Amino acid sequence: MAHRIRKITPEDNPTVAHFIRSVFDEMGIAKVGTAYEDVTLDRMFETYQAANTTYFVVEEEGELIGGAGIAPLSGAEAHVCELQKMYFSPKARGRGIGSEMITYCMDFAREAGYTLAYLETMPYMHAAKKLYAKTGFTPINGPMGDTGHYSCNVWMTKAL
Structure with missing residues (x-):
């Protein structure tokens, strides 16, 4: 099936929030101290309109099946996203x-x-960690910035 990656639109907000929460439910991911609790989850389009920030969604046959975003890392130097x-x-x-x-x-x-x-990710998210490593991310010994996601205890970086 053909898919396309595009930037999020305001109409995507409810669907994106739903599929992110459904992944948490499916995988039994902690909801406290993770993205599940982020107040921005229901306003993803608005959240990702700031400078040097974006959120992409994957659409296939009119259905959103994934997404990912880039934003400045809160509490870190300006060159870190x-x-x-x-x-x-x-x-x-x-x-x-x-x-x-x-x-x-x-x-x-x-x-x-x-x-x-x-x-940041979770130790039992094996497929995600494998994907990150395959795409050039390497583990680091502790968190960077101030994400508020204290339940995520796998940290990785990639030089751009």
Whole structure:
């Protein structure tokens, strides 16, 4: 099936919030201290309109099946961005869409002037960690910035 990656629109907000929360439910991810609690989850379009910030969605046959964003890492130097809220529905997984999405995000990050990308994930998110490593992210020993996601205890960076 053909898919396309595009920037989020205001009409995408309810669907994006729903599929992100459904991934948390499906995988039994902690809801406290994670993106699940972020007040921005229901206003993703508005949240990602700031300078040097974007959120991409993957659409297939009129259905949103994933998304990921880039934003400045809160509490960090201006050259550091964060890969944020990268989640995919089961039908998007294992098809190379995640790698494609990371490429879109890292290209945007470079164009925005970032030189380092940071992300946080969970230790049991094995497929995600494998994808991040495959796309050039390496583990670091502790968190950077101030994301508020204290339940995420795997931290990775990638030089841009």
